[in-house]
Amino acid sequence: MSWTDERVELLQKLWAEGLSASQIAGQLGGVSRNAVIGKVHRMKLSGRGRATTAPARQKKATASAAPAARPATRAAASPARAAASVAPTTLQAQPDAKPVLRQDNRPVDDVVVPISRRLDLTELTEQTCKWPNGDPLSDDFSFCGNQAGESGPYCAYHARLAFQPASERRRAR
Template sequence: MNWTDERVELLRKLWAEGLSASQIAAQLGGVSRNAVIGKVHRLKLSGRGRTTAAPARQKKASSAPASRPARAASPARATAPTVGATALQVQFDAEPAARQHLRAVDNNVVVPISRRLDLTQLTERTCKWPNGDPLSEDFHFCGNEAGENGPYCAYHARLAFQPASERRRVR
């Protein structure tokens, strides 16, 4: 595919209007999104026109009453723009939704006091949770009763074996 002068001018016009590379590629026809992105970079077209979603957000933010108290800064959450979405443009929510992920509290599990056992003192029924640096003199294992379900006491088993859904949420 050759970039003719007419196609380059149409590319410049559509890019300035804020269309995405995919949208421009569809309008030009016979060219891929990546080809459009490459041509935009070679032409050094950095200035973008505003999409219809951007001015609406600015008006919303500027229309707030002056007597309103300032809020504490919080991390913004990125959202996909509704019009003219591109990989080069990201918009943020003015007020991200605060999420708290709390595990249900099980009152039956108590933080154990370590029995401070050495490796040679461990048995099949003692908790093998390591405490400290293995190279230091103070290194020891929990040593509380592990039960028949695994190598750790109830408390350390909850730390070691978290449900997959909770691990994904933390990331």
């Protein structure tokens, strides 16, 4: 498929009307959505008009979500809501949002932090823990050096830190 002058003009017209890349690809025929997106970026088309169906959807959503006692003009009173109606798919800054703190749900029973033997790289063996301590570029960098189990490169404590069950990883997301 080649981009003829007629197809490029139609692409520009449909893009300015606010059609999605999928809709444009459907109207052009013989071109994928990704090809339309690529051509739009190469042409550096930026300004988009409003889609013809967006205001109708906005009115329906406002009418169905708003209680009867609340005035309809309140939806446009907030600058954040007004921005959301202009660009519903872009990420909006939320200055009032509070950060979510991650909680460590692992049990803290029987946690024994081993005292590091502070071994150099040349002192490590197959039976020593290879957990790094500090910055590798600094002079005081070392490895844990405690007795490692047969199942891996770390001592029991560092193995618990390094290898988490899949259920905990999923829960942390």
